[in-house]
Amino acid sequence: MSREPRRLSEVLEAGQFAVTIEYNPPKGTNISGVLDNARQLLGRVHGVNVTDNTAAVVRAGSLPVCRLLYELGHDPVMQLTCRDRNRIAMQSDLMGAHMLGIRNVLCLTGDYPTVGDHKDAKPVYDLDSVQVMQLVQGLNQGRDMMGNKLDGSTAFAIGAAVTPEADLVGPVLAKFEVKIKAGAQFFQTQAVYNPDVFASFMKAVRPFKVKVLAGILLLRNAKMAEFMNANIPGMSVPQEMIDELRAAGDRSEDAGVEIAVRTINAVRPHCDGVHIMAIKGIHRLGEIITKAGL
Numbered sequence: 001m002s003r004e005p006r007r008l009s010e011v012l013e014a015g016q017f018a019v020t021i022e023y024n025p026p027k028g029t030n031i032s033g034v035l036d037n038a039r040q041l042l043g044r045v046h047g048v049n050v051t052d053n054t055a056a057v058v059r060a061g062s063l064p065v066c067r068l069l070y071e072l073g074h075d076p077v078m079q080l081t082c083r084d085r086n087r088i089a090m091q092s093d094l095m096g097a098h099m100l101g102i103r104n105v106l107c108l109t110g111d112y113p114t115v116g117d118h119k120d121a122k123p124v125y126d127l128d129s130v131q132v133m134q135l136v137q138g139l140n141q142g143r144d145m146m147g148n149k150l151d152g153s154t155a156f157a158i159g160a161a162v163t164p165e166a167d168l169v170g171p172v173l174a175k176f177e178v179k180i181k182a183g184a185q186f187f188q189t190q191a192v193y194n195p196d197v198f199a200s201f202m203k204a205v206r207p208f209k210v211k212v213l214a215g216i217l218l219l220r221n222a223k224m225a226e227f228m229n230a231n232i233p234g235m236s237v238p239q240e241m242i243d244e245l246r247a248a249g250d251r252s253e254d255a256g257v258e259i260a261v262r263t264i265n266a267v268r269p270h271c272d273g274v275h276i277m278a279i280k281g282i283h284r285l286g287e288i289i290t291k292a293g294l
Helices: 008-013 032-040 062-072 087-099 129-140 169-181 195-205 222-231 239-247 249-270 282-291
Strands: 018-023 047-050 076-081 104-108 157-162 186-191 211-217 273-277
Touching: 008 018, 008 186, 018 032, 018 211, 018 282, 032 062, 032 282, 047 062, 062 076, 062 087, 076 087, 087 129, 104 129, 129 157, 129 169, 157 169, 169 195, 186 273, 195 211, 195 249, 211 249, 222 239, 239 249, 249 273, 249 282, 273 282
Parallel strands: 018 047, 018 273, 047 076, 076 104, 104 157, 157 186, 186 211, 211 273
Antiparallel strands: none
């Protein structure tokens, strides 16, 4: 067993600029690609998120992958969506996660099954993300959702998501406050592509005593950027960025790396850290971290 990893929550509490990354578990059992990449980034990131059947596509579970990353020496962030489990299963998984050394949980609603690869799956949505945060707070205080006493409580740092570039700023801020009341200690934002909009969002949320990590998503090509603009609410990749990716031709992923680095530098003065996502491009994570001087 490797040494106990330095915890993401300690880094944030110390006021250090935090760097977290994200992995999708494999669709299957071959975890070698994720673990090889994670080994190279040991000591270079403060937290590693593991998605929970993201986009409603069936993959290996977040919990076992989090444990494997913990054994390598990382501090994992287990993502937990409301789509696939009822409150009994969630509490059971959370207690198990704590036993396995996991100390961060990101509470998400989860995409509807019709967007994924099992369109006839029955969605659960027994709770919403805010209720899950309240549930985690209860487990941390040694009680289950019905108020029954636990034999040993959990000790999770509670994470939440926010969309800083949504048009509906009022409702976004209202939901932000609701999530804080429910126990959220840190927020990961959806991908940021307009640093000015992000800066004004941060100005609005700074009075709250929570940490905010700006989401940085590697754009691999113009097609990907256009797809996100068309299909993902609150996502707006500026046209000049799309043009830059298209002009790069075969080197569009290199252009995407440069855009990511530029965005990190632009948001850095305003937030508490960055959360770097590189779907299908995890081999570029180390390079982005180096070039951004993180």
